[in-house]
Amino acid sequence: MSLRTVPKEELVNEIGKKFAPGDWVVLDQERINTFADCTEDHQFIHIDEEKAKQTPFGGTIAHGFLTLSMLVKMVEGIGVAPENVVMGVNYGFDKVRFLAPVRAGKRVRAHVEVLDVTAKDDNRFLIKQGISVEIEGEQTPALVAEWLSMVVTG
Numbered sequence: 001m002s003l004r005t006v007p008k009e010e011l012v013n014e015i016g017k018k019f020a021p022g023d024w025v026v027l028d029q030e031r032i033n034t035f036a037d038c039t040e041d042h043q044f045i046h047i048d049e050e051k052a053k054q055t056p057f058g059g060t061i062a063h064g065f066l067t068l069s070m071l072v073k074m075v076e077g078i079g080v081a082p083e084n085v086v087m088g089v090n091y092g093f094d095k096v097r098f099l100a101p102v103r104a105g106k107r108v109r110a111h112v113e114v115l116d117v118t119a120k121d122d123n124r125f126l127i128k129q130g131i132s133v134e135i136e137g138e139q140t141p142a143l144v145a146e147w148l149s150m151v152v153t154g
Helices: 008-014 029-039 064-069
Strands: 003-006 025-027 079-082 085-098 106-119 124-135 143-153
Touching: 003 008, 008 079, 008 106, 008 124, 025 029, 029 064, 064 085, 064 143, 079 085, 079 106, 079 124, 079 143
Parallel strands: 003 079
Antiparallel strands: 025 106, 085 143, 106 124, 124 143
């Protein structure tokens, strides 16, 4: 993993750069149950292991929004930032697609690419990252997204 720091004037040169994938994160049943309690989404496919065995998934699966929420952890230390960052804030998503379910107990990790950088003024930069979440041992990613971050420099 690597967080590349560059002078703010060179930030646009990072467009198109891809980074090594992040660390694996386990989406185990305990984490899924905790997320279900937090969001009050107790659909059986997420929390009832016996009933979920009767579905085409063969067991419980993580909530798509749990996988999305874990992006913060999965991209930790990956990407690019301008020098002298004062703060960064989540600016939203231009696109999110859930492509494959993550079965309870599976490991996932993020792949990151810089898609765009827009200077809002001398000290604020909107960075768009392409994110793909790999499920260990599977071909189809759990999700793909275009994630926006506003980075402020000092």
